[in-house]
Amino acid sequence: xxxxRGRRAxxxxxxxxxxxxxxxxxxxxxxHDGQRGxxxxxxxxxxxxxxxxxxxxxxxxxxxxxxxxxxxxxxxxSVLSFGTAGCNLGCRFCQNxxxxxxxxxxxxxxxxxxxxxxxxxADWGCRSVAYTYNDPVIFTEYAVAVAAxxxxxxxxxxxxxxxxxxxxARTDFFAAMDAANVDLKAFTEEFYATVTxxxxxxxxxxxxxxxHETPVWTELTTLLIPGRNDxxxxxxxxxxxxxxxLGPDIPHHLSAFHPDHRMREVPPTPLATLVxxxxxxxxAGLHHVYTGNxxxxxxxxxxxxxxxxxxxxxxxxxVRAYRLTAAGACPRCGTxxxxxxxPAGAGDFGRRRIPIRIG
Numbered sequence: 001x002x003x004x005r006g007r008r009a010x011x012x013x014x015x016x017x018x019x020x021x022x023x024x025x026x027x028x029x030x031x032h033d034g035q036r037g038x039x040x041x042x043x044x045x046x047x048x049x050x051x052x053x054x055x056x057x058x059x060x061x062x063x064x065x066x067x068x069x070x071x072x073x074x075x076x077x078s079v080l081s082f083g084t085a086g087c088n089l090g091c092r093f094c095q096n097x098x099x100x101x102x103x104x105x106x107x108x109x110x111x112x113x114x115x116x117x118x119x120x121x122a123d124w125g126c127r128s129v130a131y132t133y134n135d136p137v138i139f140t141e142y143a144v145a146v147a148a149x150x151x152x153x154x155x156x157x158x159x160x161x162x163x164x165x166x167x168x169a170r171t172d173f174f175a176a177m178d179a180a181n182v183d184l185k186a187f188t189e190e191f192y193a194t195v196t197x198x199x200x201x202x203x204x205x206x207x208x209x210x211x212h213e214t215p216v217w218t219e220l221t222t223l224l225i226p227g228r229n230d231x232x233x234x235x236x237x238x239x240x241x242x243x244x245x246l247g248p249d250i251p252h253h254l255s256a257f258h259p260d261h262r263m264r265e266v267p268p269t270p271l272a273t274l275v276x277x278x279x280x281x282x283x284a285g286l287h288h289v290y291t292g293n294x295x296x297x298x299x300x301x302x303x304x305x306x307x308x309x310x311x312x313x314x315x316x317x318x319v320r321a322y323r324l325t326a327a328g329a330c331p332r333c334g335t336x337x338x339x340x341x342x343p344a345g346a347g348d349f350g351r352r353r354i355p356i357r358i359g
Contacts, residue, residue: 007054009042010141011169020044024140024169025088026202039138041086053084054142057110058133060117062124062354064317068160069253070219071290071302072339073179074128075312076319076347079158080121080356082110083133084142088164090197091185093225093263112358114142118149120358127347128178132160140165140173147176156340159216163206164198174210179217179340181253182207186222186229187238195228204241211246217340219251221292224269224277226257235277239284248285249305249338254278256293271296306335312346322346 011024019030022037029037031044041053065079087094112120121129129150136143136159147157159180165173174180184203185196192200210218220242224230242250254277256269274291278299281289291299302312309332313321326343329336 006043006050006052007141009049009051010172011167012049014047020047020049022049023167025137025165026199027088037088038090039086039088041084041138051139051141053086053139055111055113056084057082057112057358058085059083059110060112060120060356060358062126062352062356063130064349064351064353065128065130065158066314066317066319067353068130068132068158068181069221069255069290069292070158070179070181071251071253071288071312072219072337072341073158073217074156074340074342074347075314075322076349077127077342078125078347078349078352079128079130080117080124080126081130081132082112082117083131083136084139085134086138087135088138088198089135089162092195093223093257093260093266095223095258095260110358114146114149116358117146118153118155120356121150121155122153124354124356126155127342128156128158130158130160131177132158135161135164137161137163137165137169137173140169144172144176162196162198163203163210165206166202170206170209174214174216177216179219180210181219181221182210184220184222184238184242187234187241188229191229204245208245211250217338218246219253221253221255223255223257224273225263226267226269226273228266230269230273230277232276232280235280236284239281239286243285248287250286251288251290251339252281252286253290253292254281254299255291258293269294274299302337304330304333304335304337306330307333309333311337317351319346319348 012022022029036043060082063081131143156178159177162183189200192198258268271294278289287305300314311323328341
C-alpha cells in the first residue's frame with residue numbers, strides 16, 4: 001500500500017544484528033530504524049524498507065526523444081519524461097544536482113499513479129516514457145509499475161541511468177525497459193571512486209547484462225571533463241572495451257561538460273576535445289558516435305555503417321532528413337541500421353519542451 005510514508009520496498013533483507021540491508025545497489029546500506037540509505041529515498045521504518053518517493057515526481061515534461069539522448073529510437077518523436085528525487089551516486093559534476101541531491105521531499109510536487117502517467121503520455125501523443133532527471137534505479141518499484149501501465153498502451157519505456165544497480169533489482173528494472181541510455185562516466189576506477197563515489201566495474205557489468213542478456217536497445221553517454229576523463233589513453237581503452245564487449249553498433253554520445261555543482265572550477269569542454277574523442281572512437285571501430293552540448297554538425301548525423309550514406313540528419317533536436325527504408329535499412333546498400341525505428345518514418349516533434357502536470 002502507498003500512504004504518507006511511501007510504499008514497502010523490495011530488495012532488502014534483515015541482518016543477524018537486527019539491521020536491514022538494502023540489496024538494490026552495491027552500496028548495500030545497512031539501516032537501523034529511522035535511517036535512510038545513501039540515495040535518501042529508501043528508508044527503514046520499523047521492520048520494513050520503504051520507498052518514500054513511490055507515486056511522487058519532481059515534474060513531468062514532454063521532450064524530443066533526441067534529448068535523452070537517443071539517436072536510434074523513434075527519431076523525431078516525443079517522450080514523456082519524469083523523475084523523482086535522490087540518487088545512489090554522488091557525482092561532483094552532476095547537471096541535475098538540485099534533484100539528485102535533494103533532501104526536501106516537498107520538492108516532489110506531482111503525485112501520479114502509474115496508470116495516470118501512461119494515460120497522459122498517450123493523450124499527449126508520446127510514443128514513449130522516459131525515467132530520467134535522477135537515476136530511476138532507486139525508484140525501481142515505481143518505475144516497473146509505470147512501465148507495465150505504459151506497455152499496456154503500446155508505449156516504449158526508456159531508462160536514462162548510470163547503471164549502478166545489482167542482482168534482482170537490475171534484472172527486474174531492465175526487464176521493464178525497452179531502451180536505455182547508460183552514462184559511462186569514465187573508464188578508470190579512480191575517477192569513479194573520487195568523483196562519483198561508485199565503482200566502474202558495476203557499470204560495466206550492467207552494460208554486459210543489458211547487451212547480452214536482454215532485448216533492451218542500449219546507447220551510451222560519456223560527459224568529457226577537461227583533465228579528468230578525456231586523455232587519449234583512457235578514451236582508447238574505453239572505446240576498445242565497448243567494441244570488444246558490446247559490439248561496434250552501440251551508439252556512443254560524447255557530451256561537453258559545463259561547470260556545475262561541485263566542479264565549478266573546471267572549464268567547459270572545448271569543441272576540439274569532442275572532435276578528437278569522436279575520431280578516436282571511430283578509429284576504434286565504433287560505427288555511430290555523436291557529439292552533444294556543442295554545435296558540431298558532423299556529430300549529429302547517423303550514417304550507414306556499410307556505405308557511409310547519411311541516413312538521419314539533425315539540427316540539435318530537429319530531424320532535418322530521414323532516409324531509412326520501411327525495413328530500417330540504407331536505401332543505397334541495404335545495410336540495416338540497428339535500433340528501434342518506425343516503418344512509417346520519423347516524427348516531427350522538433351525542439352519543443354512542454355512541462356505538464358499530472359494528478
